[in-house]
Amino acid sequence: MTSPRLHSDRHARRVVIVGGVAGGASCAARLRRLDESAQIVIFDRGPYVSFANCGLPYYVGNVIADERSLLVASAETFRERFNVEVHTDTEVTGIDRQAQTITLHDLRTDQTRTEPYDVLVLSPGAAPIRPPLPGVDLPGVFAVRSIPDSRRIRAWIDERGARRAVVVGGGFIGLEMVENLQHRDLAVTLLEKLTQVMPPLDAEMAAPLGAHLAAHGVSLHLGDGLAGIEAAPSGALAVVAESGARLAADLVILSIGVRPETGLARDAGLPLGPRGGIVVDAEMRTTDPHIWALGDAVEVHDVLTGQETILPLAGPANRQGRIAAESIAGRPTRFRGVQATAVVGVLGMTVASTGASEKGLRRAGVTDFAKVYLHPGHHAGYYPGARPIHLKLLFSTNDGRILGAQAVGTEGVEKRIDVIATAIQFGGTVHDLAEAELCYAPQYGAAKDPVNLAGMIAANALAGDMPLADWAQLGSTEALIVDVREPQEYAAGHIPNAVNLPLSQLRQRFTELPGDREIWLTCGVGQRAYYAARFLAQHGYHPRNLSGGFTTYQALRAGGVLP
Numbered sequence: 001m002t003s004p005r006l007h008s009d010r011h012a013r014r015v016v017i018v019g020g021v022a023g024g025a026s027c028a029a030r031l032r033r034l035d036e037s038a039q040i041v042i043f044d045r046g047p048y049v050s051f052a053n054c055g056l057p058y059y060v061g062n063v064i065a066d067e068r069s070l071l072v073a074s075a076e077t078f079r080e081r082f083n084v085e086v087h088t089d090t091e092v093t094g095i096d097r098q099a100q101t102i103t104l105h106d107l108r109t110d111q112t113r114t115e116p117y118d119v120l121v122l123s124p125g126a127a128p129i130r131p132p133l134p135g136v137d138l139p140g141v142f143a144v145r146s147i148p149d150s151r152r153i154r155a156w157i158d159e160r161g162a163r164r165a166v167v168v169g170g171g172f173i174g175l176e177m178v179e180n181l182q183h184r185d186l187a188v189t190l191l192e193k194l195t196q197v198m199p200p201l202d203a204e205m206a207a208p209l210g211a212h213l214a215a216h217g218v219s220l221h222l223g224d225g226l227a228g229i230e231a232a233p234s235g236a237l238a239v240v241a242e243s244g245a246r247l248a249a250d251l252v253i254l255s256i257g258v259r260p261e262t263g264l265a266r267d268a269g270l271p272l273g274p275r276g277g278i279v280v281d282a283e284m285r286t287t288d289p290h291i292w293a294l295g296d297a298v299e300v301h302d303v304l305t306g307q308e309t310i311l312p313l314a315g316p317a318n319r320q321g322r323i324a325a326e327s328i329a330g331r332p333t334r335f336r337g338v339q340a341t342a343v344v345g346v347l348g349m350t351v352a353s354t355g356a357s358e359k360g361l362r363r364a365g366v367t368d369f370a371k372v373y374l375h376p377g378h379h380a381g382y383y384p385g386a387r388p389i390h391l392k393l394l395f396s397t398n399d400g401r402i403l404g405a406q407a408v409g410t411e412g413v414e415k416r417i418d419v420i421a422t423a424i425q426f427g428g429t430v431h432d433l434a435e436a437e438l439c440y441a442p443q444y445g446a447a448k449d450p451v452n453l454a455g456m457i458a459a460n461a462l463a464g465d466m467p468l469a470d471w472a473q474l475g476s477t478e479a480l481i482v483d484v485r486e487p488q489e490y491a492a493g494h495i496p497n498a499v500n501l502p503l504s505q506l507r508q509r510f511t512e513l514p515g516d517r518e519i520w521l522t523c524g525v526g527q528r529a530y531y532a533a534r535f536l537a538q539h540g541y542h543p544r545n546l547s548g549g550f551t552t553y554q555a556l557r558a559g560g561v562l563p
């Protein structure tokens, strides 16, 4: 029997990579740049390596019309450019850690063989969840993971003349599929178990997106889970919801999440973490010194909640591929952890987030945080075409450290979240956001960019210049709620029980307000309420600001956070 050590004694070091897409391909290419002597081999059970999974929904939607555009690098590119050997249609079915060999199943020839490794890298990704429910394997029910999956969906639409689709699951992939199926002129129903779309977001931040989808003709069926799928003899499908509702479809997309592909690791005795991903250290090395793992299959450290998490996104997978390569090449390296920076665009609306959500913080047991809402234009209001960005910033009440941000709007959304994401990576505080020097010309931003404003509002709250009222207490507070908008604005809609005292009259009439009672101030978006709060505080009153004003109130109600 071959001694494990002999692989490296006799030959160039043999680095075998399982899975050659986002993480695996990055690892191979980076390792070659660091080590010309290693023998690098990629095995992938699919027909392609290094394809653009993120582009698949747009291929279904024919926005990307040519399938070849999805192929970022071919097996030939890997061989010619990087001297990396690629075997597609080859599934790795087992790992013998003692012998340092893997078992392979060649899907084209149906042959099985073993191959040695000195270093093994696992980047097998995550598989779409197919719940064990009746009908999920019926023809016409699809998940989207690979190019052949998208090809099948396209063919189904074309050949069957599909007119109606039900998308099950309103997360990133589900929403991208909604957009692309609508782009193919299908009538789309979205079934989502939660009462909101985009489950990672706080409900009030997802509410504008839900309204946007409905306004664009998407039939939303929220707060109802999938019970099963039935097929009529004609082939027409019916998605049956837990409530008993039946949603007619010619095509069903299952996008209810992904599960790390950990079978190989588990069978080889590599530990899995509480979230079901492969356990790795900061260099992406498993507990076996010869095996690294990365991408969707591993658990990573969430830098904001301090907990281990699964984050199936392409950016982390790519970075982890580089880090594993550096580690394998013997360079000092370290993955910093994740903060869940993500964006999705759907039917002209963009939703982006970074760091923890409010519900994520609560789940993690974090209590010493506060939040502010703002609704600034994406550029200066005097320049035509400014569009609102709805922004929520979460920060530590101890030291002002930024904990997370979510934004929704049609323009400039992801730019603001990327700035805040970068600040989080450097351990930034709300004061850093207030001070951030950002681009400004009228068509791009404002002299006080939305990012600056978010920091300033939060800093005002921390400094005690603008104490925050708790929206959740709105129904039970003893405070007097004062709406400082103009009477016609107030008449068009206001918070129940709010009295109207416009900011424009406050200096003359403030003595009408009780001095012995807390006053909660509101306006359209929070700005005039802040001015009123500063005035009243300097006159001995105890004001608090309902952050984000009536706009936030409406979002909280639409999101079901407030009754």
Ligand SMILES: Cc1cc2nc3c(=O)[nH]c(=O)nc-3n(C[C@H](O)[C@H](O)[C@H](O)COP(=O)(O)OP(=O)(O)OC[C@H]3O[C@@H](n4cnc5c(N)ncnc54)[C@H](O)[C@@H]3O)c2cc1C
Residues within 6 Å of the ligand: 018, 019, 020, 021, 022, 023, 024, 043, 044, 045, 046, 053, 054, 055, 056, 057, 090, 091, 092, 093, 123, 124, 125, 126, 144, 145, 146, 173, 261, 264, 294, 295, 296, 297, 311, 312, 313, 314, 315, 317
């Ligand atoms: C439709 C879709 C849209 C997405 N959009 C975005 C987006 O917009 N932004 C974003 O950040 N992320 C997006 N993602 C997620 C992103 O693609 C993944 O996070 C990323 O690809 C993970 O990289 P990975 O290397 O871990 O796995 P993958 O890129 O999935 O690669 C894993 C490969 O391993 C192969 N494999 C698995 N097991 C074996 C085995 N035993 N033997 C051989 N081969 C095996 C698989 O066939 C697969 O080719 C999207 C994903 C999908 C499916």
